[in-house]
Amino acid sequence: MKIYILTDMEGISGISRVEMVRPDEGGEHYQYGRKCLTEDINAAVAGAFDGGATEVVVNDGHGGGRHLILEEADSRALYERPGSGYHLMPSLDESFGGIFAVGCHAMAGTMDAFLDHTQSSTSWYNYKLNGERHGEIGQAAAFAGHFGVPLLFVTGDEAACEEAERLYESPVTVAVKKAVGREHAICIHPIKAREMIRQGAKEAMSLVGKKAPWVLEAPITVRLEVYRSDMVDGMAASDRVTRIDARTIEMTVKSAREILKWS
Numbered sequence: 535m536k537i538y539i540l541t542d543m544e545g546i547s548g549i550s551r552v553e554m555v556r557p558d559e560g561g562e563h564y565q566y567g568r569k570c571l572t573e574d575i576n577a578a579v580a581g582a583f584d585g586g587a588t589e590v591v592v593n594d595g596h597g598g599g600r601h602l603i604l605e606e607a608d609s610r611a612l613y614e615r616p617g618s619g620y621h622l623m624p625s626l627d628e629s630f631g632g633i634f635a636v637g638c639h640a641m642a643g644t645m646d647a648f649l650d651h652t653q654s655s656t657s658w659y660n661y662k663l664n665g666e667r668h669g670e671i672g673q674a675a676a677f678a679g680h681f682g683v684p685l686l687f688v689t690g691d692e693a694a695c696e697e698a699e700r701l702y703e704s705p706v707t708v709a710v711k712k713a714v715g716r717e718h719a720i721c722i723h724p725i726k727a728r729e730m731i732r733q734g735a736k737e738a739m740s741l742v743g744k745k746a747p748w749v750l751e752a753p754i755t756v757r758l759e760v761y762r763s764d765m766v767d768g769m770a771a772s773d774r775v776t777r778i779d780a781r782t783i784e785m786t787v788k789s790a791r792e793i794l795k796w797s
């Protein structure tokens with residue numbers, strides 16, 4: 535049984551401040567954040583194999599990748615990074631039994647959520663699929679649903695886990711921290727959190743073949759509202775996109791693989 539693990543960094547255990555997820559300004563705090571990321575992923579990979587996985591692919595998804603410390607990552611798994619929005623999870627296909635989303639954050643505009651955002655913390659205000667607000671967990675669920683693959687397991691802060699349970703067919707969740715305002719989190723001890731992730735991942739394996747994928751009804755309307763008009767000028771120039779007003783663009787796509795394909 536093949537499992538695909540999409541990772542982000544904001545919802546990793548032990549990561550409690552914004553500089554820990556920022557390579558450009560994080561310094562030694564970011565380097566420790568990479569260690570935390572690698573260990574949470576190792577826990578999820580171990581849980582997947584404990585639960586019967588035969589192949590695990592890990593996608594180093596935060597900010598385009600290059601955050602994982604590969605030499606310290608579980609050598610049983612395979613590793614890749616995201617491509618364009620169309621290739622969010624490049625090797626994912628119908629042959630996988632499920633996806634895990636590790637290190638998640640809640641969608642932009644969520645209360646009591648650590649570093650909540652959808653793609654851009656500075657410009658993306660609302661992102662809607664068929665009229666409903668979604669974030670990056672929803673994008674992963676929809677993308678996997680395109681291939682008939684269910685979202686089985688989610689880790690992150692409490693707000694991310696609540697979002698996943700409410701919107702995406704109740705995957706197994708493990709909350710490793712709670713936000714105190716947007717830029718600070720109080721964390722479970724990382725060693726304990728990693729044990730919880732390993733257990734949760736193993737439990738999620740029991741949903742393989744039982745849990746339904748999250749499938750958006752096509753054609754899919756994708757609407758993006760940003761903070762300022764110039765933030766969509768470039769995207770609005772695409773033939774695929776209709777400008778609704780100064781700050782809002784919309785496109786209609788045939789498949790969930792295209793929900794981030796603006797041009």
Ligand SMILES: [Zn+2]
Pocket residue numbers: 542543544595596597
């Ligand atoms: Zn991220």
